Amino acid sequence: MRGRWKLLIAVAIVIVAAVASALVMSLRPGSPAPGSPQSGLGPSGKLGFPVSQLAVGQGGTKTAADGKTPIGYDGSCDSAAQAAANYLPLRADFNAKTWETQKKALVQVSLPGPQKDLVMQVNDGNAANKAYQDAGFDGGWLQRFDVKAGGLYRIVSCEANKSALVQVFTGSLWAQMTTAPRPAFATQEIELAWDGDWKYSNAFQPSDDPTIGRRLKDTGPSLQPEDFTQTLQVLTAKDVDVLFQGKSREGWVEYANATR
Numbered sequence: 372m373r374g375r376w377k378l379l380i381a382v383a384i385v386i387v388a389a390v391a392s393a394l395v396m397s398l399r400p401g402s403p404a405p406g407s408p409q410s411g412l413g414p415s416g417k418l419g420f421p422v423s424q425l426a427v428g429q430g431g432t433k434t435a436a437d438g439k440t441p442i443g444y445d446g447s448c449d450s451a452a453q454a455a456a457n458y459l460p461l462r463a464d465f466n467a468k469t470w471e472t473q474k475k476a477l478v479q480v481s482l483p484g485p486q487k488d489l490v491m492q493v494n495d496g497n498a499a500n501k502a503y504q505d506a507g508f509d510g511g512w513l514q515r516f517d518v519k520a521g522g523l524y525r526i527v528s529c530e531a532n533k534s535a536l537v538q539v540f541t542g543s544l545w546a547q548m549t550t551a552p553r554p555a556f557a558t559q560e561i562e563l564a565w566d567g568d569w570k571y572s573n574a575f576q577p578s579d580d581p582t583i584g585r586r587l588k589d590t591g592p593s594l595q596p597e598d599f600t601q602t603l604q605v606l607t608a609k610d611v612d613v614l615f616q617g618k619s620r621e622g623w624v625e626y627a628n629a630t631r
Contacts, residue, residue, distance in 0.1 A: 416625045418611045420523060425449060426628040427456045427518045435476035437461070442480060444569050446532035454480075454569040455537035455561040456518045456626060462490055462571065463543070463559065468511045470498040481571040482564055508544065508552045517542045520603045521556055522629025525622040527587055534572070535563045538591050540623070542603045554603045556614070558591025588619050605630055 412421040430453035431441030441457050444450035461477045474491065481487040497503050497513070507513050520542025529535040539559050544552040562573035592614035625631075 412624060416629070417631045418606065418608055418625065420620070420623050420625045422625045422627060422629075423449075423452070423524075424627055425453045425456075427453075427522070427626045428628075430454070430457065435461075435479050437472050437476035440476050440480070442568060446565050446569075448526060448529035448531055448535060451529055451535035451563050451569050452524050452526055452537055452624075454563060455535075455539050456524065458569075458571055459518055459539055459541060459559055459561060460516045463514065463516045465494060465497060465513045466507065466511045466515075467498045467500070467504045467513070470494055480568075482566060484572065486571065486573050507546045512544070512552075513546045515544050517544075517603055517630075519626065519628060519630045520606070522606075522626050522631070523623050524626065525588075525591070525624065527560075527622075532565045534565065535569070536586060537561050537563065538587070540592060544603060553595070555593075555595045556606070557593040560587070560591075588621065589617075592618050 412423055414422065416422040428439075429441060430444060430450060432443035434440065435442045440461055441453075444454050458480050461473060461480060464473065466473075474494070477487075477490065503513060504511070509515075518539060518541045521540035523540035525538040527536040527538060529537075537560075539561060540556065541559060542554065542556050544554055547553050561571065563569045564572035592611075594610070594614050
């Protein structure tokens with residue numbers, strides 16, 4: 372009888388230890404989900420999304436020709452998510468007075484192809500337009516993106532040292548010729564390829580490139596607020612509820628320095 376009790380106690384200890392170990396692993400903030408290409412995700416932030424260790428404006432080992440965009444990443448999927456945030460303004464921002472410097476940096480982070488040619492052609496034309504040179508806000512900006520204001524990203528797919536498709540939710544201001552600049556929030560799709568560094572390979576919207584659209588869970592949230600002032604506002608949980616109506620929250624993560 373005494374031997375049987377010893378056996379039961381030993382079994383109970385093993386079971387308790389196994390359960391405790393499983394609980395510790397499940398609660399560890401840095402543990403990525405099984406099969407996830409992301410690492411270092413912490414507890415949920417103010418808007419209810421996991422928070423990454425990745426920060427907008429950081430990463431890389433060098434700086435592009437504009438003096439501010441980080442380049443020189445490793446081939447990891449985390450670095451792809453960071454490069455997507457840092458490269459997005461190079462493609463989307465526009466100020467006729469600073470375009471030539473921006474253009475040099477954009478060449479550094481882009482692979483040859485139609486997406487690069489189209490951006491160059493359109494912005495070269497805009498930069499030569501006298502009306503655009505004299506218009507804009509805050510020193511000539513026609514459009515300026517603030518990735519930290521949206522502060523969310525979703526890795527749609529990624530194979531380290533090969534390719535990645537990342538959705539970035541970002542804020543932006545757009546010049547209005549008769550009124551103050553108009554704020555907006557939208558999801559931008561960025562396709563990257565590895566070429567000794569993460570490089571833009573495609574940044575067309577799904578409506579322009581169906582091959583990207585077919586790979587997305589959905590096109591992500593967007594909002595052009597009617598009741599916001601003419602500056603980007605800090606997103607609230609209420610805003611997110613509106614933004615994600617009919618959209619999936621699965622896979623969305625906050626950058627560490629998102630504006631909240």
